[in-house]
Amino acid sequence: MSFKALNLSDAVLRGIQAAGYTDPTPIQLRAIPVVLGGGDLIASAQTGTGKTAAFALPILNRLGTHGRTRVLVLEPTRELAAQVETAFRDFARFTDIRPVAIFGGVGYGNQRAELKRGVDIIVATPGRLMDYLKEGTINLRDISILVLDEVDRMLDMGFLPVVKDIVARCPRERQTLFFSATVPPEIAAIASFALRNPARVEIGVARSVTASVNHALYPVAAEQKFDLLLALLAKINFDSVLVFSRTKHGADKIARRLKTANHSVAVLHANRSQNQRIEALAGFKSGKYEVMVATDIAARGIDVAGVSHVINYDVPEKPEDYVHRIGRTGRAQAVGDAFTLVSPENADDIRDIQRFIGQKIPELKLEGFEYKAFAPRPPQTGAPNTRGSLPGQIRHKGSFNRYRNRR
Ligand code: AMP
Numbered sequence: 001m002s003f004k005a006l007n008l009s010d011a012v013l014r015g016i017q018a019a020g021y022t023d024p025t026p027i028q029l030r031a032i033p034v035v036l037g038g039g040d041l042i043a044s045a046q047t048g049t050g051k052t053a054a055f056a057l058p059i060l061n062r063l064g065t066h067g068r069t070r071v072l073v074l075e076p077t078r079e080l081a082a083q084v085e086t087a088f089r090d091f092a093r094f095t096d097i098r099p100v101a102i103f104g105g106v107g108y109g110n111q112r113a114e115l116k117r118g119v120d121i122i123v124a125t126p127g128r129l130m131d132y133l134k135e136g137t138i139n140l141r142d143i144s145i146l147v148l149d150e151v152d153r154m155l156d157m158g159f160l161p162v163v164k165d166i167v168a169r170c171p172r173e174r175q176t177l178f179f180s181a182t183v184p185p186e187i188a189a190i191a192s193f194a195l196r197n198p199a200r201v202e203i204g205v206a207r208s209v210t211a212s213v214n215h216a217l218y219p220v221a222a223e224q225k226f227d228l229l230l231a232l233l234a235k236i237n238f239d240s241v242l243v244f245s246r247t248k249h250g251a252d253k254i255a256r257r258l259k260t261a262n263h264s265v266a267v268l269h270a271n272r273s274q275n276q277r278i279e280a281l282a283g284f285k286s287g288k289y290e291v292m293v294a295t296d297i298a299a300r301g302i303d304v305a306g307v308s309h310v311i312n313y314d315v316p317e318k319p320e321d322y323v324h325r326i327g328r329t330g331r332a333q334a335v336g337d338a339f340t341l342v343s344p345e346n347a348d349d350i351r352d353i354q355r356f357i358g359q360k361i362p363e364l365k366l367e368g369f370e371y372k373a374f375a376p377r378p379p380q381t382g383a384p385n386t387r388g389s390l391p392g393q394i395r396h397k398g399s400f401n402r403y404r405n406r407r
Contacts (some may be wrong), residue, residue, distance in 0.1 A: 003057075007033045010059050016053075016089040027203040032058045035177060040198040042178045042191055047150075048327045049203050052087045054179050055147055060088070063120055064097040068142040071121040072170065074163060077297065078125055078274060079281060080104040084149065085123040097121065102138075104128040105274030112137060126162040133169065136159060143170045147180070147195065151180035151187050152320070157297065160190060167194045194254055215326055215338040216364045217350065222343040223371055226254070229313060230261055231369045233291070238241040239308040240284065243293045244325050246314040252341035254313055255293045268294040296321050312340035315349045319356030339364075 003016050024032065027049045034041045035058035045051045061069055075081040085101035100114045102124035111128075116139060120131070122138065132138040143329055146167065148154070154163055167176075167190075176195050178189050183390065191198070220228045233241065243258075245251035248269040257265045264281035266289035284292040298317065316322045326338035340361070342350055354360055365371070 001029060003028075006062050008032070008057060011062070011094040012057055012091065014094040015060070016057065018093060019053075019090055021053070025054070026059070027051050027201060028054045030201045030203070031055065031177075034199045035059065035175070036202070038060060038062075038175055040176045040178075040195045041201065042180075042183075042195060043201040043203070044181060044183060044197040045201070046181050046323065046327050050180055051149075053091065055149075055179070056084070056088050056091055058292070059121070059145055059147075060092050060095060060097060062145065063097055064095075064222060066098060066118070066120055069119055069122060069138070069140075069149070070142055070145045072129075072140060072166075072315065073121065073123040073147040073149060073185055074121060074129070074154070074166065075103075075125055076150045076159060078105055078158055078370045079268075079277065080125050080150065081125050082278075085121075088121055088123065090366040095232065099123060102128050102132065103274075104131075105277075111359070126159045126166060129166065130162055131273050133166070140166075140170045143174055145175045145177070146170050146194070147177045147179070148190075149179045150183070151178060153297070154180045155184070155186055160186060164190060164193065181324070194277065216362050217340050217342050218364055218366065219342050219344075221372060222345065225313060225341050225343065227256055228341055228366065228369060229254070229311060230258075230367055232311065233258075234262065235366060235368075236309060236337070238290070240287070241289060241291045241309045241311060242307050242325075243311045244316065245293055245295055246317060248295055250314065251293045251295055258291055258293070263290045263291050266292040268292055270297055292314075296325065310338040312338070315340060315342055315346040316353070317349070319353045322353045323357060 001024065003013060003021070006024065006029075008016070022124045027043065027045045029044055031041060031051075031054040035055060041055075043051065043054070045054075055073075063070060063291055073081075073084060081101050081103045085099050088097075088099040097120045098114075098118065099121035100111065100119040100123070102111055102115075102122055104125060108131075111132075129138065133140070148163065148167075151163075154160060162232050176198075178191055178195055178198065180191075183191065218228060218232070229243070242380055243254060245254055248271050251269050255265045258265045268277055268280050268284075270382070272280070278294065280289070283289045293313075310326050312322070312325060316325060322340075340350075350361070
């Protein structure tokens with residue numbers, strides 16, 4: 001089925017064409033008719049499924065032309081707000097509809113100027129939006145469509161009370177679209193507060209790992225993790241690598257050491273200024289930096305096309321973050337590799353992740369790397385991982401549990 005068959009206006013269809021999309025993704029196929037029909041929607045879908053366009057396209061269609069501020073989209077992070085606003089802007093290029101991004105960490109001047117000019121769509125993070133609501137620069141009385149995006153991450157970041165406050169300030173007569181990869185009870189509560197008779201769409205359930213991603217565990221002693229990271233970087237043929245650290249401090253440290261080893265590195269975490277984050281992301285996208293070291297919150301949902309590899313320097317704390325992290329590669333059908341460095345103390349986390357995604361993650365050993373404390377079984381040649389994209393990689397037969405028991 002084509003976008004044309006979805007009853008979108010010519011202006012929106014031209015925007016889609018200019019964005020280079022030819023066929024709708026499954027979530028677009030299912031969500032667009034619901035949104036066009038004016039109904040509420042609750043969708044579980046990961047980033048990478050095309051969910052931004054799934055709401056942006058029919059919203060633009062419903063708005064038609066420039067008018068009052070009728071759409072509010074809430075995003076958990078500045079990066080997502082900027083990215084979603086850019087998507088709206090791209091798709092709206094053949095209309096006179098004006099979106100604006102409202103987020104903290106930057107001055108108020110430009111945002112105020114844009115608001116004064118008159119905008120149709122506000123894409124905002126909750127904190128900065130609240131500032132404008134309190135001072136009366138923004139009012140929500142004409143909002144007819146409210147989008148709550150990445151609600152599970154809003155929960156993680158402690159935003160739910162302010163989100164609830166913002167929802168309560170919107171007119172009761174409105175359409176509400178709700179996106180969350182997972183729906184734990186706190187989120188179900190806010191969904192029932194915000195939504196009326198929602199249609200439900202579940203795509204690619206957040207538990208699953210994109211089929212186009214080849215992922216593996218690399219068991220290693222904690223003290224050798226950095227050396228293994230360097231060895232992996234030297235072995236793999238990568239275009240752009242995202243390295244995940246659990247902590248901001250850890251991210252800075254990894255980045256410093258990678259720089260010393262002559263890699264061009266960007267760092268993305270919440271303690272960096274907005275300008276530093278923009279520069280990091282832009283530099284990573286343009287290829288100025290070949291490696292970006294990031295924490296989970298900072299990296300959530302960011303859209304960097306062509307990430308060739310994801311390396312989990314630290315095992316993620318929450319199983320769903322594993323899915324989010326490795327969802328950074330293999331986006332929109334590109335293939336990508338995702339590796340996780342695991343030390344014996346991570347055994348429980350790995351077990352939880354495997355249970356969460358419902359599959360065992362193959363264990364590999366990097367051939368030629370001098371493992372000190374860790375002595376995997378002798379390499380089994382002839383069984384490279386499915387794509388065989390990693391020279392010298394050997395599938396390490398034997399489960400992580402067995403490895404743990406041996407240690
Ligand atoms: P999202 O899940 O919204 O973050 O989108 C993930 C990526 O898929 C983005 O780079 C989009 O530009 C891209 N994308 C979304 N919809 C389509 C489509 N119908 N055809 C091709 N690419 C798409």
